[in-house]
Amino acid sequence: MLDYDAEAVRYDDTRGGVPRAAAAAQAVLGLVPEHARTLLDVACGTGLVTARYARPGLRVLGLDAALGMARMAARRVGPAVVLGDSRRLPFATGRLDAVSAVWLLHLLPDAAAVVAECARVLRPGGVFIATVDKDAAHDVGSDIDALLAPFRTRRAYDAEHLVAEYGARHGLRPHGEALFTGYGQGRSPLRTAADIESGYFASSLAVDAAGANRLIERLRALPDPDKPRPDPVYRLLALRRTLSTAVARWPVRAPS
DSSP states (O other): OOOHHHHHHHHGGGTTHHHHHHHHHHHHHTTSOTTOOEEEEETOTTSTTGGGGOBTTBEEEEEESOHHHHHHHHHHHOTTEEEOBTTBOSSOTTOEEEEEEOSOGGGOTTHHHHHHHHHHHEEEEEEEEEEESHHHHTOOSOHHHHHHGGGBOSOOTTOHHHHHHHHHTTTEEEEEEEEEEOTTOOOOHHHHHHHHHHTTTTTTBOOOHHHHHHHHHHHHTSSSTTSOOOOOEEEEEEEEEOTTSOOOOOOOOOOO
16 A cells, blocks of 8 residues: 555645546535535545535534645645544544545455444434445556456455445445546556556555566557556445434544
8 A cells, every 4th residue: 555644745746636636526515415514534635625525514524544644634624634543533423414435445455444433423314425446447448457457356345335235234325326537547558557566556456576567568568658548437425324223332532
């Protein structure tokens, strides 16, 4: 996994910047109920998306585990950003109207624990919104995808059916979905090769060191190696805490 403290300074420039952030925020807000008064953005990163959740009457909070990311987010969102673990949220049970987790679950083998925590802090009727099948969205049928296909694993921590199953264990039921374009996220052969070298694909490609080197060479030999292929289209899944479900007795933790 990337060192997100080190990535903080360059993260926005390499992840589509404002166009991608604006598209993500608009899609998320479309799934947040109009009556919602609190929204927690889990793994808020630099806050570029989080800051765009602002709307009248909605208090936006952010949380990230990387100090470098949280510091940048605080400059955009303010003191409502806290440093914390998504598997152990520093918020009391049943206190929030909405929780978002964008571009997070695909990174975590223990995604079920994160969904459980997000469910815990939601009020009855509250909504959890997360990106699902993130890696699959990058398969746009390009020449890069043709090279990667034989090495792709079938494992996806954020597969829609898994996220829905995790949510169901904690009283969350399907509430809606949305799509948005990942502007600036179309991969070029050279960028993909660099990502393989850095270990970015460790959880989604089954390839040993020798195979990775051969794959990198083949990627670099593709036509137009600097040219990004089409942008992915990401999917959001919204799960709503059922009004009739009793809130489990998790320990209450005060905000830090």
